[in-house]
Amino acid sequence: MTDPIIIDMGIVALTGALATIGGAAEDLESDVGSQSNPNSQVQLAAQMDFPHRIFNKAISGEPPAYGLWCASSAVVAAVLLESMSVFFALAIGSLVGAILLGMFSVTAHMGRTASQSRFKQPLYMDMVIGHVPAIMAHGYVAVFCIISFSYIMNTIMGHPFPLPLLALFWGVTAGAIGSSTGDVHYGAEREFQNQPFGCGLNASFSGNIVRKGEVGLRNGMDNVWACAKFGGPVTGLALGLTVFLDNWRSTIFTGDNAEWFAIIAGLIIVVVLILLNRIVELNGRKAYGPYKDEEEGGATA
Amino acid sequence: MSAVEGGPAGGGISATNVAILGIVGGLVGIYLASILNDITATTYFSFFGGIGAILAGVWGADAVRRVCSYGLGTGVPSIGMVALGMGIVAAIFGLALCYVINIPVVLGPIIAFIVAAIIGLIMGTMANKILNMNIPIMERCMVEIAGAGCLVMIALCVTISGTLVFESHVATDITILTSVVQTGFIALIFIGGAMIILHPFNACLGPDESQDRTLYVGVEKGGIIMALSGVASLMVLGVIPAALTIVIGLLIWIVYFTKFINLTKRDAHKVIGTGLLPTEEELQ
Amino acid sequence: MTDFISLFDPISIVLITIGGILIGMGVHFIPVGGAPAAMAQATGVGTGTVQLAAGAGLTGLISAGFMYHMLGNDGLTNIELIQVMVSGAVGAMIMIAVTMFIGQLVYVYCVGVPPVSAKVDKDPITGDIQDIYVSKGTEGHGIPTVSFVSGVIGGLLGGTGGSLIYAILMNAGYPESIRSIAGPSPEIVALAGIFSAGVFYVNAVVASYNIGGTIEGFHDPKFKRVPKAIICCLIASLLCAAIAVPIMGGLI
Numbered sequence: 001m002t003d004p005i006i007i008d009m010g011i012v013a014l015t016g017a018l019a020t021i022g023g024a025a026e027d028l029e030s031d032v033g034s035q036s037n038p039n040s041q042v043q044l045a046a047q048m049d050f051p052h053r054i055f056n057k058a059i060s061g062e063p064p065a066y067g068l069w070c071a072s073s074a075v076v077a078a079v080l081l082e083s084m085s086v087f088f089a090l091a092i093g094s095l096v097g098a099i100l101l102g103m104f105s106v107t108a109h110m111g112r113t114a115s116q117s118r119f120k121q122p123l124y125m126d127m128v129i130g131h132v133p134a135i136m137a138h139g140y141v142a143v144f145c146i147i148s149f150s151y152i153m154n155t156i157m158g159h160p161f162p163l164p165l166l167a168l169f170w171g172v173t174a175g176a177i178g179s180s181t182g183d184v185h186y187g188a189e190r191e192f193q194n195q196p197f198g199c200g201l202n203a204s205f206s207g208n209i210v211r212k213g214e215v216g217l218r219n220g221m222d223n224v225w226a227c228a229k230f231g232g233p234v235t236g237l238a239l240g241l242t243v244f245l246d247n248w249r250s251t252i253f254t255g256d257n258a259e260w261f262a263i264i265a266g267l268i269i270v271v272v273l274i275l276l277n278r279i280v281e282l283n284g285r286k287a288y289g290p291y292k293d294e295e296e297g298g299a300t301a
Numbered sequence: 302m303s304a305v306e307g308g309p310a311g312g313g314i315s316a317t318n319v320a321i322l323g324i325v326g327g328l329v330g331i332y333l334a335s336i337l338n339d340i341t342a343t344t345y346f347s348f349f350g351g352i353g354a355i356l357a358g359v360w361g362a363d364a365v366r367r368v369c370s371y372g373l374g375t376g377v378p379s380i381g382m383v384a385l386g387m388g389i390v391a392a393i394f395g396l397a398l399c400y401v402i403n404i405p406v407v408l409g410p411i412i413a414f415i416v417a418a419i420i421g422l423i424m425g426t427m428a429n430k431i432l433n434m435n436i437p438i439m440e441r442c443m444v445e446i447a448g449a450g451c452l453v454m455i456a457l458c459v460t461i462s463g464t465l466v467f468e469s470h471v472a473t474d475i476t477i478l479t480s481v482v483q484t485g486f487i488a489l490i491f492i493g494g495a496m497i498i499l500h501p502f503n504a505c506l507g508p509d510e511s512q513d514r515t516l517y518v519g520v521e522k523g524g525i526i527m528a529l530s531g532v533a534s535l536m537v538l539g540v541i542p543a544a545l546t547i548v549i550g551l552l553i554w555i556v557y558f559t560k561f562i563n564l565t566k567r568d569a570h571k572v573i574g575t576g577l578l579p580t581e582e583e584l585q
Numbered sequence: 586m587t588d589f590i591s592l593f594d595p596i597s598i599v600l601i602t603i604g605g606i607l608i609g610m611g612v613h614f615i616p617v618g619g620a621p622a623a624m625a626q627a628t629g630v631g632t633g634t635v636q637l638a639a640g641a642g643l644t645g646l647i648s649a650g651f652m653y654h655m656l657g658n659d660g661l662t663n664i665e666l667i668q669v670m671v672s673g674a675v676g677a678m679i680m681i682a683v684t685m686f687i688g689q690l691v692y693v694y695c696v697g698v699p700p701v702s703a704k705v706d707k708d709p710i711t712g713d714i715q716d717i718y719v720s721k722g723t724e725g726h727g728i729p730t731v732s733f734v735s736g737v738i739g740g741l742l743g744g745t746g747g748s749l750i751y752a753i754l755m756n757a758g759y760p761e762s763i764r765s766i767a768g769p770s771p772e773i774v775a776l777a778g779i780f781s782a783g784v785f786y787v788n789a790v791v792a793s794y795n796i797g798g799t800i801e802g803f804h805d806p807k808f809k810r811v812p813k814a815i816i817c818c819l820i821a822s823l824l825c826a827a828i829a830v831p832i833m834g835g836l837i
Contacts, residue, residue, distance in 0.1 A: 037623035037631055043507075051578050060496065060503050061378040063636040068496050071488040072529050078484065079536045096532075103525060103554075104496075107518050107561065108504040114514065114569040115507025120584055123565065126575040159647070160654040160774045162485025168492055169643040169782070173680060176640025179623075179632040181687045188625035188696040188726075198697030201624040202722030217578065230695045238687035242644065242680045249675075250651055259652065259668045266675030270737055273682040277689055277733045278711070281700045284693035284727070290717035379635040379790045386786035389779060394828040401835030402589050420824055424791070427817045432795050468836055478836070483772035487779050 008251050011156055015149040016244030019174075022145025023239030024232045026066065026174050027182030029138035031190075031227040032131060032220040033057035033105055035065070036179040038187030041209050043112065046121035048207035053124060055131045055220040056112045059104045062183075063175035066146075069139060070171030073097030074147045074164040090151060094144035101139040102132050131220050138224075146170050149243060157247070170243075177238045185231030190223055198288060245269055313512055316367060320445060323360020324414075327353045327452035331410050334456075335465040344538040348546040350459035351530060355523030355553065357456060358497035361449030362519035366502040366512070368442035377506065380446065381499025385491055387424065388450025391417035396455065396467040396477060406465040410455050414448055421447030446498065453494040460530040460546060461486055463538050480537040489533060493526040514564040517557050524553035592831035598823070600753045601830065605788045605822020607746030609814045612638045612792035614739030615681065616732035616802045621724070628702045628725035628801045629732060630688050634793035635786070637684070638743055641677040642785050645744030648676025649751050650778065657755065658768035666752055673748025674741045681740035685728050692727040700727030705804050710734060725801070735802030746788075751781040758833035777833065784825045791817045 029035075034042050035057050042054050059065045077093030084092075106128060113123045150167040153159045159166060191209045192201055213222045224232075249269070253261040330353015337346035361384060369377050395413020399406045425443030428434045459465060462480040469476050481487050501518040502510075531546030566572050615638055616629035623631030630637055652672035656665045692698055701718040702708065703725035708715060710731045719725055728736070754777040759769040795814040800807050 037620040037633075040620040041624060047508075049584055051584070053578065058503055058506065060381070060499055061633055061636045063640060064378050064382060064492060064495060064499070067492040068489075071492050075486055075489045075529065075533050078486075079532055082536060096529075100525065100529075104500065104504075104522070107521065107558075108500075110562070110565045110569075111505035111514065111518060112507055114565045115505050115510040117509045117568055117570040119508075120570045120579050122576065122579065123569045123572045124575055125572060153647075158654070159651055160769075160771070161647070161650055161778050162483065162488075162771065162775050164485035164488040165775055165778050166485075166647070168488035169647055172636075173640040173644050176632065176636045177680075177684050177687075180630045180637060180640075180684050181691055184623055184625070184631045184688060184691045185695050187623035187631065188692075188698075192624070198720075200696075200698050200720035200723040200726050201626045202720075203621075203626060204722055206624075206626075211578065231691065234687050234690055238683050241683045241687075245679050245683070246644065246648055246676050250648065250672075259656065259672070263668070263671050263675055266672075266679055270675070270678045270682045273686050274730075274733060274737065277686050277728070278730055280686075280689050280693050281727075281730060284699040285713070285718065287693075288697065288699045288718075291720050379633065379793060382635060382639075382786045383790035386783040386790070389783040390787075390825050390829060393776070393780070394832055397832045397836060401592070401832065416828065420821075423824065424787075424821060427791070427820060428794055431813055431817050432791075434794060478772050478776070482775045482779070483770075485775055487775065491779060491782070 005254065011152060012244065012247045012251050015152055015247055016240045018145040018149040019243035020236040020240030022142045023174060023177060024236030025138045025141035025145065026178045027235035028224050028228055028232040029135055029142055030062055030178055030183060031186045031231065032138060032224045033135045034220060034223070035059060036062045036183050038183050038191060041187065041191055041207060044207035045209050046116045046119040049119070050207060050209065050211060051119070051121045052209065052211045053127060053217045053219050054223070055109055055127060057105050057108045057135070058112050059108045061175070062179040063172040065104070066171040066175035067168050069097040069101050069143050070146050071164050071168040072100055073143050074150060074167035077147060078163050086151065090144060090148055093147060094140055097143040098136040098140035102136040105132055105135050127219060134221065142174070146174055173242065174239055177242065178235050181238050182227065182231035182235030186223060186227050190226045316363065319360050319363040323357045323449055323452070326356030327456055328410060329353065330356065331456050331459050332407065334459045334463070338463050344463035344542040345545060347460050347463040347534060347538060347542050348549050350456045351527030351546055351550055354453045354456035354460065354527060355520055357449050357452035358494065358523045359516050359519040361446055361453065361498035362501040363516060364442045364445035364449060365498055366515055367438060368436065369502055371436045377503040378499050381495045383424070384446040384450035384498055385454070385495040387420045387447040388417055388454050388494065389491055391420060391447065391451045392454040396465065400468045409465055409467070410452070413451050413455060417447040417451035418444045449498060450494060453497060454490055457490040457494060457526070457530050460527065461534045461537055463534070463542065475537060484536065486533045489529060493529065497523045497526055509568060511568060514561065514568060517561045517564060521554050521557035521561055524550045524557060528554065589831065589835070592834040593827065594757065594830055594834065597753050597757050597830045598826040601750050601784070601826035602819060602822045604746040604749035604753070605784060605825070606815055606818045607742045607749065608642065608785055608788040609792040609818030610811060611739045611742030611746060612789050613796060613800060613808055613811050613814060614735045614742060614803055616728060616736050617799060619799045621799070625692065625696050625698050625726040626723045627799060628704070629728065629799065630685060634796065634798060635789045637681070638789045639786065641681040641740045642743045642747040642789070643782065644680040645673035645677030646747045646751055646778065646781055649673030649748030653752060653755060654768070660764050661752060661756060669752045670745050670748050674744035677744025678737050678740040681736050685733055685736050689728050698726040700729045701725050702729050702732065702801055704801050704806065709804050731804055732802040747781055747785050750784055751777055754780055754829060754833050757830050758836060760834070773836070780829050784822060784829070787821050787825060788818045791821055
């Protein structure tokens with residue numbers, strides 16, 4: 001017989017893998033549509049006389065938004081689970097979540113653009129038609145992965161919360177991670193490639209986002225292409241690590257005092273992360289060094 | 302207009318009228334659904350709950366619009382989340398209190414609404430007096446947002462369960478506790494209600510925001526959440542009442558989405574299929 | 586009615602209030618720079634206060650729910666209550682530490698800025714000089730060690746507070762008299778979960794209004810405003826506790 005711990009570890013690994021894919025898709029979705037904090041620059045651009053062709057999707061912060069997609073997908077899945085197999089229920093549930101995301105994106109983009117009419121920002125309908133399917137596609141992958149690992153936690157690992165509640169909580173967490181990690185790549189680097197690398201963003205350049213692409217005018221598709229190289233994958237890593245490490249430490253220990261071991265293991269993980277962060281900080285300081293006078297701001301050009 | 306300069310938001314319908322619409326509409330929706338269901342001993346009238354939720358949600362969206370025009374220091378979403386945080390605690394208190402102290406369930410929504418208003422008043426006063434936010438309409442808007450959040454929650458609960466009974470001594474009865482809480486559908490109500498209230502202003506934020514367009518977004522989003530509650534009620538009420546809720550919700554969505562598109566065409570600088578960016582001369 | 590009054594269990598109400606205060610304090614420790622941080626314009630994580638705190642707190646709530654499920658079917662002893670709380674705290678700390686670490690990777694290797702704070706001259710923990718690393722026109726960027734440690738403490742407080750509220754509400758809805766081997770009924774679990782989330786959001790938003798959107802951690806001058814937030818969270822959570830406890834207790 002296989003040791004049951006091996007099966008348990010397999011399940012934990014599966015949740016981690018699903019979370020990794022889901023996190024990456026979540027971040028890329030918010031790059032196509034330009035959601036969350038970096039969108040403040042897209043919003044500002046038109047105001048500073050820089051009209052643009054970038055999708056301005058201000059549904060709400062990512063965490064409540066992803067909470068809603070995941071909770072509603074999980075509700076639909078929970079209803080369908082009464083009469084269907086798991087895979088169909090989860091797949092159709094996620095489809096409903098993705099359609100919902102599409103509906104909210106359309107009103108968010110059109111509403112914000114129309115509210116900027118004094119800055120003469122036109123509303124391009126081809127952008128709505130072109131971007132919304134891509135947003136829904138990324139959103140589908142993200143929502144499917146998140147409600148899948150919520151379902152695994154609920155049914156197989158025996159978490160006491162009902163599926164929609166668990167999906168809501170993980171959706172909020174996924175949104176919080178996505179807007180804290182991957183979006184920085186989009187906001188601080190991709191939107192401001194017209195500034196020298198590593199200068200930070202001088203407040204006086206706010207709103208001066210890159211509006212021209214490799215071919216033609218830059219849009220959300222160009223942004224997701226760039227962000228898929230770093231921001232998306234690391235966001236997936238962050239959500240995957242959160243889900244995996246948290247489940248791993250609750251599952252690996254059995255027998256007496258397993259709870260205390262789980263807690264101690266968690267604390268060790270946190271201490272290791274603090275040390276790793278210190279190493280990265282030292283590396284960064286060493287590699288870039290202090291700002292010199294002539295380079296100060298770096299962005300005189 | 303408002304968002305840039307940080308002044309009070311104007312608009313066609315006065316704040317008081319929207320508030321009356323929200324309170325009366327929300328409560329009437331809740332009571333129509335539960336009382337008609339009781340009288341006829343069916344669950345076909347549950348969709349009135351969804352309509353009540355939309356009206357209360359529009360009121361909440363208008364209150365968010367007025368308070369957020371002042372700039373809160375954090376984003377629009379946070380005030381929607383606090384609304385539903387207060388709303389959910391008050392709503393469950395009101396509904397469950399009827400069971401705990403054995404009073405008629407029709408009093409539940411009123412008690413919940415009053416409790417929500419009190420919590421909102423205290424939160425608003427604290428924000429201005431202790432945290433020194435100094436937003437003149439903070440107290441009033443927090444009362445309105447908490448009240449609206451509470452009504453949206455109760456109305457959506459009624460849409461799913463078709464009843465105001467929170468818990469019953471008879472095990473076979475449909476109650477909110479078994480049909481909405483135990484199944485986890487309350488998660489959808491919590492975040493869906495928040496999005497009806499916070500999304501409209503967040504979606505239309507900008508110097509040329511206009512009240513009618515923002516509130517149409519509220520109605521339209523309410524329609525979608527109503528349809529989703531209908532899907533959830535498939536598991537509780539059966540096919541016909543659920544289908545009624547879904548169809549009516551989607552109809553509301555279609556009608557108000559069209560109206561929103563028309564207003565967008567009215568308000569936008571120009572709506573074009575595709576094209577280049579405006580030139581320097583055009584921007585002058 | 587005397588029966589109803591007796592449902593106001595003072596110990597539970599006090600503990601839930603303490604939980605709310607812990608959440609409010611935790612939010613002040615989490616380094617968030619809001620929208621400017623997402624453009625490497627300010628120190629901290631590039632997202633909103635409430636959102637990051639909620640993400641961490643809800644992860645903690647999931648861990649605490651798991652732990653309660655493992656331990657609490659026969660009721661919680663005091664030591665088990667502590668285990669549930671610490672478990673929630675560790676869940677929240679892991680989430681926030683992973684998020685800050687990955688965020689740091691993006692700042693250093695993708696945006697190309699060293700982590701630095703503009704609010705202090707020297708990092709209070711490592712003693713590194715800060716001001717010469719701040720690029721022009723910004724208020725710092727990335728997550729220096731002091732902010733990282735502060736964020737972990739924030740996760741600790743927020744996670745402890747959230748799971749304390751959850752555990753107390755579960756205890757109120759599942760008192761000694763009805764404990765069985767089957768464990769608490771699922772509706773009590775769900776109700777306690779959503780109640781905790783509601784109380785969590787109320788306290789987190791109050792605290793974030795206090796700091797006005799951005800804070801770097803416990804070394805930030807804004808941190809001196811904590812007492813105000815404690816008063817507000819005390820009042821707000823006392824209210825929520827006073828209406829949640831009798832309801833959970835009265836549902837059996």
